[in-house]
Amino acid sequence: MALITWTAGQYGTNVGFADQEHQTLFGLLNKLYDEATGGAPRATVGASLDALIAYVVDHFAHEEKEMQAKGFGGYERHKAEHDALVGICADLQKKFHAGEAEVTDEVGQMVKGWLDNHIPTYDKAYAEVLS
Numbered sequence: 001m002a003l004i005t006w007t008a009g010q011y012g013t014n015v016g017f018a019d020q021e022h023q024t025l026f027g028l029l030n031k032l033y034d035e036a037t038g039g040a041p042r043a044t045v046g047a048s049l050d051a052l053i054a055y056v057v058d059h060f061a062h063e064e065k066e067m068q069a070k071g072f073g074g075y076e077r078h079k080a081e082h083d084a085l086v087g088i089c090a091d092l093q094k095k096f097h098a099g100e101a102e103v104t105d106e107v108g109q110m111v112k113g114w115l116d117n118h119i120p121t122y123d124k125a126y127a128e129v130l131s
Helices: 016-037 042-069 075-097 105-130
Strands: none
Touching: 016 042, 016 105, 042 075, 042 105, 075 105
8 A cells, every 4th residue: 555645735836847756756655665564575675765765866956956046045944854864764775785774664654754744845835936
């Protein structure tokens, strides 16, 4: 079952690239969550974790580039949010591959909670400037 479902009402920003990338990100997160909580082999979970984190880093870089190009006033605060999540993800990734951590339901819920707050609060704030 999907951990998170993209809907225009809850997550839409009316910024084409952002909405498209968020939908892709949700798909990668759901795939990882289903594998991790469904007993998939550790190597499969690790590959999906790596793919998700790589996509998130690229997505954040794209958003940040667009915010800077359009002179979005909330850039610094928004980037700080991105940097904090990337730090958490990088730590989990390192520990997972060292055999010191697992991708659990709690991890999935933490990421879902972050997205539930970040997109409506931070991403929707740039909609007027970037659309």
